[in-house]
Amino acid sequence: MNIADLHTIREAERNRCKPFTIRCCTSSGCRASGALEVFAELQKQVQESGLTDRVDVVGVGCPGLCSEGPLVESTHPAAIYPRVKSEQAREIVRISLNEPCQLEQLDPGHPFLTGQLKIVRARAGIIDPERLESYIAADGYVGLQQALQQSPETIVETITVSGLRGRGGAGYPTGLKWATVAKMPRGQKYVICNGDEGDPGAFMDRAVMEDAAHQVLEGMAIAAYAVGANQGVIYVRAEYPLAIERLQLAITQATRAGLLGTGILGSGFNFTIEIRIGAGAFVCGEETALIASVEGLRGMPRPRPPYPAERGLWDCPTLINNVETLATIPAILRNGAEWFAAIGTEKSKGTKIFSIAGKIQNSGLVEVPMGTTLRQVVEVLGGGVPGGKALKAVQTGGPSGGCIPAELLDTPIDYESLSAIGSIMGSGGMIVMDESDQMPEIARFFMEFCADESCGKCVPCRVGTVQLHRLLTRIIERKASQDDLDQLIQLCHLVRDTSLCGLGQSAPNPVLSTLRYFASEYEALLQPPEFPGHTRRKAPIPLTVI
Amino acid sequence: MSTSVLSLKVRTANSGVTAFMELKGSSMSSAATTDRRIGILDAFMRKVQFRGDALIAVLHKAQELFGFLDRPILKHVARTLKLPASRVYGVATFYHLFRLKPQGEHTCEVCLGTACFVKGAQELVDAVEQTAEIHVGETTPDGKLSLVVSRCIGTCSIAPLVVMDEQIVGPISAEMLSTRVQEWMSEHR
Numbered sequence: 001m002n003i004a005d006l007h008t009i010r011e012a013e014r015n016r017c018k019p020f021t022i023r024c025c026t027s028s029g030c031r032a033s034g035a036l037e038v039f040a041e042l043q044k045q046v047q048e049s050g051l052t053d054r055v056d057v058v059g060v061g062c063p064g065l066c067s068e069g070p071l072v073e074s075t076h077p078a079a080i081y082p083r084v085k086s087e088q089a090r091e092i093v094r095i096s097l098n099e100p101c102q103l104e105q106l107d108p109g110h111p112f113l114t115g116q117l118k119i120v121r122a123r124a125g126i127i128d129p130e131r132l133e134s135y136i137a138a139d140g141y142v143g144l145q146q147a148l149q150q151s152p153e154t155i156v157e158t159i160t161v162s163g164l165r166g167r168g169g170a171g172y173p174t175g176l177k178w179a180t181v182a183k184m185p186r187g188q189k190y191v192i193c194n195g196d197e198g199d200p201g202a203f204m205d206r207a208v209m210e211d212a213a214h215q216v217l218e219g220m221a222i223a224a225y226a227v228g229a230n231q232g233v234i235y236v237r238a239e240y241p242l243a244i245e246r247l248q249l250a251i252t253q254a255t256r257a258g259l260l261g262t263g264i265l266g267s268g269f270n271f272t273i274e275i276r277i278g279a280g281a282f283v284c285g286e287e288t289a290l291i292a293s294v295e296g297l298r299g300m301p302r303p304r305p306p307y308p309a310e311r312g313l314w315d316c317p318t319l320i321n322n323v324e325t326l327a328t329i330p331a332i333l334r335n336g337a338e339w340f341a342a343i344g345t346e347k348s349k350g351t352k353i354f355s356i357a358g359k360i361q362n363s364g365l366v367e368v369p370m371g372t373t374l375r376q377v378v379e380v381l382g383g384g385v386p387g388g389k390a391l392k393a394v395q396t397g398g399p400s401g402g403c404i405p406a407e408l409l410d411t412p413i414d415y416e417s418l419s420a421i422g423s424i425m426g427s428g429g430m431i432v433m434d435e436s437d438q439m440p441e442i443a444r445f446f447m448e449f450c451a452d453e454s455c456g457k458c459v460p461c462r463v464g465t466v467q468l469h470r471l472l473t474r475i476i477e478r479k480a481s482q483d484d485l486d487q488l489i490q491l492c493h494l495v496r497d498t499s500l501c502g503l504g505q506s507a508p509n510p511v512l513s514t515l516r517y518f519a520s521e522y523e524a525l526l527q528p529p530e531f532p533g534h535t536r537r538k539a540p541i542p543l544t545v546i
Numbered sequence: 547m548s549t550s551v552l553s554l555k556v557r558t559a560n561s562g563v564t565a566f567m568e569l570k571g572s573s574m575s576s577a578a579t580t581d582r583r584i585g586i587l588d589a590f591m592r593k594v595q596f597r598g599d600a601l602i603a604v605l606h607k608a609q610e611l612f613g614f615l616d617r618p619i620l621k622h623v624a625r626t627l628k629l630p631a632s633r634v635y636g637v638a639t640f641y642h643l644f645r646l647k648p649q650g651e652h653t654c655e656v657c658l659g660t661a662c663f664v665k666g667a668q669e670l671v672d673a674v675e676q677t678a679e680i681h682v683g684e685t686t687p688d689g690k691l692s693l694v695v696s697r698c699i700g701t702c703s704i705a706p707l708v709v710m711d712e713q714i715v716g717p718i719s720a721e722m723l724s725t726r727v728q729e730w731m732s733e734h735r
């Protein structure tokens with residue numbers, strides 16, 4: 001395929017549009033609520049009503065408001081129907097014949113729909129994720145086409161200027177990472193897309209892979225061209241079968257169309273991508289563990305340096321980026337670095353996708369500019385806590401993050417502000433908790449997770465997390481004294497300071513952050529000391545523990 | 547389930563040497579089906595060119611075919627991929643999704659991700675444990691039901707949820723889940 005072919009496909013697809021389009025979400029969230037039956041029924045109804053030349057029924061990616069699924073959208077008149085059942089398919093199809101419709105519609109002014117700025121998810125809910133043409137028509141592969149007309153150095157410079165930072169959690173500047181790999185001597189290099197979204201409660205990467213698999217491939221191809229790699233690997237967790245299926249389909253389509261393979265778009269650039277499937281190990285989200293897993297080994301991290309940028313997969317220089325990071329790349333190439341850098345805050349540029357779940361009215365995916373306050377996301381877009389209960393805390397960053405109390409909801413969301421209040425951005429999972437949730441229980445839940453997921457390589461993490469879990473259990477069972485609490489804090493610091501990889505280093509975060517803001521809940525569970533005469537060194541709970 | 551000792555002819559395809567191997571299969575009902583499944587697994591390993599780094603994919607395939615990974619299967623994979631048996635066993639035990647014990651006819655997988663946890667997933671686990679009288683990771687003595695827990699399957703908007711034989715069901719209450727589990731348990735084969 002050359003650039004002219006790409007243009008022809010785009011035009012043909014745009015002209016193919018029928019006057020009336022019905023879009024039905026077919027991603028995992030809505031599928032679980034019966035979206036596939038609705039989709040099949042919509043198609044059947046269009047056939048039976050003889051409307052095939054007027055009405056197009058398209059299976060699309062996630063529009064975002066997953067708690068109201070299955071969602072169906074019609075274009076003329078523009079409306080979104082929540083919680084559609086297959087019996088209602090006929091009524092939706094008949095709208096194209098100007099018949100009145102009594103179905104419940106989402107308010108078009110709903111803050112969840114209007115309060116977002118979609119860059120990465122701009123196509124989600126609009127294009128058919130299973131058709132390459134549909135992606136091309138929405139300016140797909142334009143970024144790659146433009147990239148191939150520039151020198152690799154210019155692209156690295158563009159990404160650096162854009163200020164994009166890694167969306168996987170740590171927020172490392174993407175341009176710097178690319179520059180490091182690009183500077184390595186010529187030879188075999190790899191690009192790895194980290195799709196091992198292990199944080200419980202985070203599902204934005206699943207949605208990106210399911211809704212816009214081609215966008216991820218395009219981002220990878222641009223990255224590979226910029227750093228001089230010719231092979232790519234997408235590592236996806238096995239819990240996401242639909243994402244795997246759609247990525248595989250996208251790779252096949254792109255390879256057949258000449259958008260992957262040799263001589264891409266008439267240039268001398270060659271790039272192939274293969275998928276590697278995980279098998280359920282949270283630690284594989286850590287880059288060195290992920291590389292071990294791609295090599296078919298136990299997913300155990302190794303000390304860095306050497307960083308994967310120098311010695312990664314098969315000891316070759318390797319660029320590892322998160323799914324969302326790579327999916328942002330095509331938009332930056334299309335619109336320019338300055339456009340992207342104008343969005344967000346001074347140090348955190350662009351937008352970020354958050355998955356909001358837990359005790360919240362509107363649960364699903366939102367994409368907002370960096371610097372938006374937590375309150376805006378949770379109370380305005382998310383609609384607050386249902387059932388009249390009071391919001392107690394928002395947990396961000398999964399097991400590596402912390403719980404942010406309600407009084408700090410006006411904190412802007414960016415990498416620095418969140419770490420200043422003892423949490424992290426993480427991959428973007430936000431779990432809302434109400435007054436009925438007990439923070440020691442939440443801390444124990446995360447510690448159990450970390451103890452379970454610890455790979456066992458280093459002692460502080462393998463033994464420390466288990467001991468922390470025991471101490472938390474003692475506290476919850478009202479068997480602990482102040483001494484135990486002191487020991488808990490001491491051990492948290494030890495595990496954090498001495499563990500090998502991010503899992504252990506961040507495992508105490510949920511405990512420390514809940515201790516910081518909800519210390520009274522722990523203290524209320526303590527028992528008087530067993531031997532009152534015996535006084536140990538009193539260590540008051542430090543308020544700046546993180 | 548009858549325990550049958552099967553003597554199988556298995557071609558270690560990369561060397562072209564025919565090796566004999568004994569398979570003690572507790573889940574294998576007849577020589578014919580076992581032979582076919584081994585054949586499919588071997589074909590898969592040939593497709594990945596017997597590469598050691600494809601081990602995780604091979605184990606996924608083996609589990610898909612046999613339902614779980616027992617030692618004869620792991621040994622067979624090790625021999626065919628020319629890997630130390632310790633490495634194959636090490637990988638199979640490291641990852642949570644690989645099962646080393648036979649699974650029940652039905653699997654109830656309760657999600658214990660954060661969103662499900664705050665919405666009361668522990669009650670779902672307790673409900674299944676009480677109804678089926680088993681603990682997490684166990685299978686009922688009649689082989690009807692296995693109870694497993696998972697760490698977030700990424701559809702948190704419909705929390706709390708369970709995966710019942712690969713079908714995601716949510717939000718679900720403890721009573722509804724108990725009823726579903728009871729239906730499974732009282733099914734006739």
